[in-house]
Amino acid sequence: MDFAALYKSKLTTPEEAVKVVKSGDWVDYGWCTGTPNALDKALAARMDELENVNFRGGVLMRRPAIFDVPDVADKLTWNSWHMSGIERKACMEGFGFYSALRYSELPRWYRENVGRINVTMIQVAPMDAQGWFSFGPQASHLKAVCEASDVVIVEVNKYMPRCLGLYEEAIHVSEVDMIVENDEPMPQMGGGAAPTAVDEAVAKLIVEEIPNGACLQLGIGGMPNTVGAMIAESDLKDLGVHTEMYVDAFVDIAKAGKINGSKKAIDTGKQVFAFGAGTQKLYDYVNNNPECMSAPVSYTNDARTIAQIDNFISINNIVDVDLFGQMNAESAGIKQISGAGGQLDFVLGAYLSKGGKSFICCSSTFKKKDGTLESRIRPTLETGSVVTDARPCAHWFVTEYGKVNLKGLTAWQRAEALISVAHPDFREQLIKDAEKMRLWRRSNKR
CATH class of the missing domain: 3.40.1080.10 (Glutaconate Coenzyme A-transferase)
Structure with a gap:
């Protein structure tokens, strides 16, 4: 032909x-x-x-x-x-x-x-x-x-x-x-603003949990980007990539000599992704690069695929979380701001991986339009907010005040753990809310 x-x-x-x-x-x-x-x-x-x-x-x-x-x-x-x-x-x-x-x-x-x-x-x-x-x-x-x-x-x-x-x-x-x-330059997606002190604090708590030979999935946002930057400057080695979205952070980690995919049981040596967007640096790197493997999302995000990769580390953001451990990554009340994406798939897949961990992270607070602070850890999600990660699925949760493993905790343990990493200014009120909701035991630490 x-x-x-x-x-x-x-x-x-x-x-x-x-x-x-x-x-x-x-x-x-x-x-x-x-x-x-x-x-x-x-x-x-x-x-x-x-x-x-x-x-x-x-x-x-x-x-x-x-x-x-x-x-x-x-x-x-x-x-x-x-x-x-x-x-x-x-x-x-x-x-x-x-x-x-x-x-x-x-x-x-x-x-x-x-x-x-x-x-x-x-x-x-x-x-x-x-x-x-x-x-x-x-x-x-x-x-x-x-x-x-x-x-x-x-x-x-x-x-x-x-x-x-x-x-x-x-x-x-x-x-x-x-x-x-039609020849038109590729649209650019930068890394956003410089990392904040909160981003760096959260990233540090996550990076210290990553072993040599781990396989990485990074979500979109300042915190995952900051994690990537810290990994690039770390002593970690023999890392792999299996991710939904390929972002600039992976290019930086690879160019720092941290990625070779040698420990991956499947797709050994390959950086696997469903889609990617970033700066021209990323587009130049993935072009005709045999180290990079573009794959359908039904493969990259399948928990059964992820489970085959030991020490899988998944890192994603959320908007807020309630004391039940329900996590919202896609809406502000009834206002849809992103989507379900693959976050839940990676939360589930990382836990199925031998040695795997999923980290859901957020700042402990956000600033409202009037300048006041509001906690991202709430008694209940705002009316209309979407549950992206159901409470039985959550593994590690991280704010700038610490990290907690939520897997398998009973209701009162979960509430205590979440409140322990809330902003100190909101902890007493959250305890009172937990008491009203019958999520707080008398013997809980105050």
């Missing part, structure tokens, strides 16, 4: 490609750095001809042009698998909604539950000599999306890194219906 000729026969303009979209269609916009750009702009230009178009995507790093069409809420709905700040604004504007699902379930859901997708538009890396387009740093669930689609349109971008993997990390030109070309 002449792949170059096949490519040429399917090449078209963004304006021509988006003509396949009809009113009432379901259109998949891929994921994170794979969200289309030229196709998005072309589709936005003809949205006045359409109505009730339903989009799926997640972790947006740029505001799509379709979000800015007139009367947007009458024209479309955006259905997010995991929300970024851009998508939170879409919810506030009345056309964005969160789709609740464990991230690991996405490939199966697309194959078994979605029915059909009318059109899929995704960014890919340039075609190789064998006719394959790499999905770049987001194998995630994209192969399953394409299989479920009536029409697949790829937007080829020379800046998209080519990420290697074992399966479902690419799509063949024979499986694509239309091709457009």
Whole structure:
């Protein structure tokens, strides 16, 4: 087969490609750095001809042009698998909604539950000599999306890194219906602000629990980033990576000579991830790097996969926790701010790992708009808040005031442990709340 000729026969303009979209269609916009750009702009230009178009995507790093069409809420709905700040604004504007699902379930859901997708538009890396387009740093669930689609349109971008993997990390030109070309630099996701004293205190408590040869999973946020920075400067060695999201911290740890994956029982020597986003440093590092393995999220986040890796260390953030040990990582009351993602999968998988530990961390307090402090450890979660990690699942919990192992504790022990790492200004009130809730024994330490 002449792949170059096949490519040429399917090449078209963004304006021509988006003509396949009809009113009432379901259109998949891929994921994170794979969200289309030229196709998005072309589709936005003809949205006045359409109505009730339903989009799926997640972790947006740029505001799509379709979000800015007139009367947007009458024209479309955006259905997010995991929300970024851009998508939170879409919810506030009345056309964005969160789709609740464990991230690991996405490939199966697309194959078994979605029915059909009318059109899929995704960014890919340039075609190789064998006719394959790499999905770049987001194998995630994209192969399953394409299989479920009536029409697949790829937007080829020379800046998209080519990420290697074992399966479902690419799509063949024979499986694509239309091709457009648009070279646009990759969106950048930096490490955020400099670490705070709280970030550093929490990170120190976690890093001292990590043994040589451990396998790491880091979530998104200042604290996991700070943990990564400390690991890069530590004496740890022979570390591995098996994570949902690949972030800049892993590049720093690898370049510091800490990562070789030699102790991993599976995927030995490989840094495995479902998707990635960061600075140009990350995109350059994963490009054609045989040490990095892009894999479907149904593999990376499966607790059964994670359980096969000894000394698995999972590190994630939450918004708040109540005295029952219910942990919320995705909402502020009824306001959805992120998503379930894979946190629960890694909490469960790390505990199943021989020597494994999951760490859920947060600052003990946060500052309200009026400048007052409020505890992240609450008697009960705020009305409407979502339970991301159910209380039987929690393992280690860490604030700047200490770390506690919650696994298997009875109700009064759990309340005592959580209060022991709360901000001192809130402990007495939390004890009173625990007493009212019958979670406090008279013999508990005060």
